[in-house]
Amino acid sequence: MRSLSNIFWLGTKELRSLFGDVVLIGLVIYSFTVAVISQAQSNSQELYHASIAVVDEDSSELSRRIIGAFLLPYFQPPVHITQAQIEPVMNSGRFTFVLDIPPNFERDVLAGHRPALQVNVDATAMVQAGLGSGYILQIIDTEIDWFLARAQTTPLSPVNLVTRIAFNPNVTTSWFESVMGIISSVTMLAIILAGAALVREREHGTMEHLLVMPLSPFEIAMSKIWANGLVIAAAVVIALYLVVQLVLGVPIAGSIPLFMVGVVLYLFFGTAVGLFLGTIARSMPQLGLLYILVAVPMNMLSGGATPVEAQPQWLSTIMKASPSTHFVSVAQAILYRGAGFDVVWQHFIAIAGIGALFLTLTIWRFRAAVTATGA
Structure with a gap:
């Protein structure tokens, strides 16, 4: 109980120190608001207006x-111009x-000829152009096929191919990028905040103060882990409800509390x-x-x-031993597909197991570093 009390009060000291650092707090706020919105909206991979x-x-x-097939939200209403205005x-x-x-485009199509259509593209807008x-090619081919089928009573294909896109019907990039932005921010801040907490103690000369107190290296390390993890976990909850759902309008299919269990487990590793x-x-630059x-x-x-399966076999095998890979799988399964605990429990065990091993290594390294500092 005394050890838990020490960890708790050291953690509250760490929180006061963190909230007193304007730069780090600004980084936390930026990473879970502006950075997530920017990543969701700037990496658009779909045609829009x-x-x-x-x-x-x-x-x-x-x-x-x-002409009538070019509809919103993919295209703006087509504007009629003359040929002299093209350039x-x-x-x-x-x-x-x-x-x-x-001219005579319809007549040539009905005659079985292959008339040429010209599409001028401004490729300076590279993504939109591609x-x-x-x-445009798909729209033109579809309209010509339907026109010929009606005009010549040509039977349609005996196969009716229906594509059903699950979990993201409109293939909206922001639905994917917003959650991936939060995952990236969790990894970044877990490493930076915890590392900065230790570097800050060394730079301010307060590590020696801790060493002369009746505290073990384990208590010092765990206090920094829970304090910084608490700040990140709270930021994730706020980002999911306010930024992702409210501002970006991204629907979350699964349970946010279940996802937060995965976040907490992953934060021990991060x-x-x-x-x-x-x-x-x-120093901070070295960190x-x-x-x-x-x-x-x-x-x-x-x-x-x-995708992990798209990587070379040796690399994908290595990455399966990383908790970050399992964390991404958990996030996609719960937030996108609405998976329950029965689906993600194996990933939870992997994150907790690998994270516990690395945490043990870190505590050992931290104890050695603290002992060297005390000497």
Whole structure:
């Protein structure tokens, strides 16, 4: 009980020290608000409100069907222009796409010819240009097929292929990127806050004060882990309810409390990594460099940016031993697919088991570093 009391009061001291550091608190707030919103909205991989103009030199039923198929929210309402205006509007950047339908287009299609349609694309908007070109080709092919099927009574394909997209029907990037942004922030802050807490003690000369008190290295380390973990866990809850659901409008399918169980388990690992790096670094710049070497590959290879199954076999085997990979699987299973405890319990055990091993290693390293400092 005395040890628990020491850990508790040391943790409250750590919280006061953390909230007194304006830079670190600003980093926490930024990471779970502005950074999540920016990542969700700036990495859009779907077409949205693309500007398009049309030169209709055919004025036929088929050309009108094609023009009418460009609908919101993918395209803005098509604007009719003349052929002489194509080059000026493209040079001015007014439209991303300009579709030119040649004369006698419908007649040539019905005659079985292969008339050419011209699509002018402003490729300076690279993502919109690439996605929009594919959308335009699909729309034109679909409208021509339906027109020919009706005009020539051509039977449609005997196979009716229906694609059903589960969990994210509109393939909206923000639904994925917002949660992945929170996961990245959890890893980043768990390492930085815990490591900074140890470096701050050393830089301020307060580590020696702790050593002369009746405290064990285990109590000092655990107080930093629970205090910094509590701040991050609270920030995750606020980010999920306010930023993800309210601001970004992303629906969460599963149980947030169940997800928070995974967050808490993962924080023991993340903060242990931070303390481990803190025993090596002698200043905050050194801690930042070590963070880049450890956390960036961990985030990139955990399955959030690159699917684990798409990685080389040797690398995917290694990453399965990382709690970050299991944490990403837990987040996707619970928040996207609404999985329950019966689905994610194995990942929970993996996170807790691997995290406990690394925490033990960190405590041993921390005890050795503290003993060396005391000597």
